[in-house]
Amino acid sequence: MTHDAAVLKAREISNGVLTPSAGQNDKAGKFSSEAIEALGNAGLLGLMLPAEFGGAGLGPRTLAAVTATLAEADASVAMVYLMHILGTAMIAAARPGIAEAVAPVLREIGAGLHLTTLAISEAGSRSHFWAPVSRAHRNGKGVRISAKKSWVTSAGHAHSYVVSTLAPEGSGPTDSTVYLVAAETRGLSIAGPWDGLGLRANASAPIALEECEVSTDFQLTDDSAGFPTMMSVLLPLFNLGSAAVALGLCRAAVAATVTHLKNARFEHLGQSLGESLPTLRAHLAEMQIETDSLAALIDDLVEHLEEPRDTTLLRVMESKAAAGETAISVTSTAMRVCGGAAFSKHLGVERLFRDAHAGAVMAPTADVMREFIGKSLLGIPLF
Numbered sequence: 001m002t003h004d005a006a007v008l009k010a011r012e013i014s015n016g017v018l019t020p021s022a023g024q025n026d027k028a029g030k031f032s033s034e035a036i037e038a039l040g041n042a043g044l045l046g047l048m049l050p051a052e053f054g055g056a057g058l059g060p061r062t063l064a065a066v067t068a069t070l071a072e073a074d075a076s077v078a079m080v081y082l083m084h085i086l087g088t089a090m091i092a093a094a095r096p097g098i099a100e101a102v103a104p105v106l107r108e109i110g111a112g113l114h115l116t117t118l119a120i121s122e123a124g125s126r127s128h129f130w131a132p133v134s135r136a137h138r139n140g141k142g143v144r145i146s147a148k149k150s151w152v153t154s155a156g157h158a159h160s161y162v163v164s165t166l167a168p169e170g171s172g173p174t175d176s177t178v179y180l181v182a183a184e185t186r187g188l189s190i191a192g193p194w195d196g197l198g199l200r201a202n203a204s205a206p207i208a209l210e211e212c213e214v215s216t217d218f219q220l221t222d223d224s225a226g227f228p229t230m231m232s233v234l235l236p237l238f239n240l241g242s243a244a245v246a247l248g249l250c251r252a253a254v255a256a257t258v259t260h261l262k263n264a265r266f267e268h269l270g271q272s273l274g275e276s277l278p279t280l281r282a283h284l285a286e287m288q289i290e291t292d293s294l295a296a297l298i299d300d301l302v303e304h305l306e307e308p309r310d311t312t313l314l315r316v317m318e319s320k321a322a323a324g325e326t327a328i329s330v331t332s333t334a335m336r337v338c339g340g341a342a343f344s345k346h347l348g349v350e351r352l353f354r355d356a357h358a359g360a361v362m363a364p365t366a367d368v369m370r371e372f373i374g375k376s377l378l379g380i381p382l383f
């Protein structure tokens with residue numbers, strides 16, 4: 001599959017599956033299994049997976065374009081997709097000793113039949129994803145894990161969870177190990193409902209692991225190597241993908257605002273809103289400028305990921321912080337420009353506004369990114 005073919009498939013799925021049901025799924029808080037099936041059938045669940053597992057072997061440029069395209073139609077589905085791609089990247093990066101054990105899972109992903117996700121954040125350490133408070137305990141040929149994972153996108157719908165926990169003998173707060181835990185593992189349960197302000201259809205419920213037994217065959221990283229692996233494998237793609245979700249939301253907000261300004265009319269003036277009011281045109285222009293600036297930032301990040309250089313980590317951190325703010329700003333302006341029609345939920349703009357607020361609080365949060373950017377500029381260690 002080429003880059004263009006992947007984006008075209010994402011567009012077709014967005015138009016055919018996501019757009020018709022996004023509003024209803026948001027209202028009902030319903031996870032879209034239909035969307036995941038369509039993404040699997042189209043070969044998009046294996047987007048970045050090597051061809052030997054049936055994947056498309058595509059890179060960050062395509063991930064950004066596909067994720068933004070999905071988010072334009074339904075940010076909940078886009079975030080489910082992103083978490084799956086990240087979980088897949090962690091499984092594909094598994095330590096060499098377990099390549100044979102995880103190969104069947106990767107082949108299922110390549111065949112579009114397996115959805116995975118990340119179970120990193122814990123109730124005890126909140127947004128500090130780098131510091132799990134749970135710990136794995138040695139148990140025969142594996143470990144036993146008990147953990148309270150506070151928000152897990154696709155909870156109850158994923159076939160597997162990529163779980164971080166402190167290594168059995170780890171001594172520091174970031175001495176974590178990452179495991180692949182099958183959904184049907186005894187002791188794993190959905191610990192509560194998901195009823196969020198935004199991203200309501202992505203099932204980001206808490207999960208509990210109670211004495212879950214996991215074989216060494218599914219220990220994805222070496223002991224205490226979870227944190228550096230998450231930093232090198234997850235952070236760049238998560239920040240890129242989050243920025244792409246933000247871009248999709250901004251584009252959808254601009255499109256909805258244009259439609260409204262063209263169609264809504266002052267009958268007594270014989271003009272559309274857009275024809276009548278220069279202030280609204282100026283607000284719309286500002287939304288477009290912010291959206292295109294975010295697109296340029298994402299393109300720049302893609303280039304930094306394709307050809308890493310000294311400034312790559314800085315760009316990775318900046319992109320998520322900036323994208324979250326841009327999405328909030330652009331969708332907030334859309335709410336104002338579209339007036340009562342947006343406020344009373346006629347237009348679907350308020351779903352974009354609510355969804356946009358998730359990006360800033362998803363770890364690494366926008367404020368944590370700012371803190372790290374400041375530290376790195378001053379030469380202070382990040383952790």
Ligand SMILES: Cc1cc2nc3c(=O)[nH]c(=O)nc-3n(C[C@H](O)[C@H](O)[C@H](O)COP(=O)(O)OP(=O)(O)OC[C@H]3O[C@@H](n4cnc5c(N)ncnc54)[C@H](O)[C@@H]3O)c2cc1C
Nearest residue numbers: 118119120121126127151152153204361362363365367371
């Ligand atoms: C829709 C959604 C989906 C999610 N999906 C997943 C998932 O699939 N997997 C997963 O593992 N997690 C997931 N999460 C969890 C997410 O990554 C965060 O862990 C969670 O949102 C943090 O919320 P909190 O209330 O615990 O934040 P807190 O840690 O209590 O933070 C509160 C405020 O303090 C700020 N803050 C905290 N520490 C610092 C610091 N050092 N410097 C500056 N400011 C700081 C934060 O930015 C925030 O504004 C999801 C969250 C949401 C909302």
